Amino acid sequence: MVDLSEYAPILLFLFVAVGLSTAFVFLPMGVSRLTGTHNPSAEKLSEYECGFPAFEDSRSQFDVRFYLVAILFIIFDLEAAFLFPWAVSLDLTGWTGWATMMVFFAELIIGYIYAWKIGALEWD
Template identity: 75%
Template sequence: MLDLSQYLPILLFLGVALALSGAFVVLPMLASRLTGSHQPTPEKLSEYECGFPAFEDSRSQFDVRFYLVAILFIIFDLEAAFIFPWAVSVFGIGWSAWIAMMIFIGELALGLAYAWKKGALDWE
């Protein structure tokens, strides 16, 4: 027969996680209602990021090149995240780790050269 008491810690953990996540959502909303910060004023509705009113629709489309540059940044940022632990332990791992990382860097260099040739990095 199946003993369901083994699942009690998991259910308790799930209950505490749901209660805390609900509290993190509900409590700030209640605090804003009680303190009156939910009532908009002209000062609260003013521009605060750039200091001047928006001159275009906020739902306008971005150029595809913006997304290409962002994706390339993420790829090379992840490359740095993979290279750092490798560099710390490369002498203990041996030549196979060095060769594998050179293949990895070579693939990324080929990808960068391809993106550069296609004009993904050109900004007008």
């Protein structure tokens, strides 16, 4: 027979996770209704996509600079995410790890200069 008591910590973790996620979702909504900060208006309920209001025709052209800036932000955010583990483990990786990260930085700097030269960072 299988001893189900070994699954008790997993079930406890599951119940705590579901309880906390439910509290984080519904508690702020309930508090806002009780304190009076729940004040919907036509402007708050309007559709908002990609930095500008939605348009009727799906074939209309629109400015893609918003997406370009978002992609550039993600790229340089990932650079920061790679930088911390590299700095922490630099004593273990040695000169090979340092050289690899310098190649990575060089690629990012070349990409940044290219984006700057073509005007991707300009916002009129």
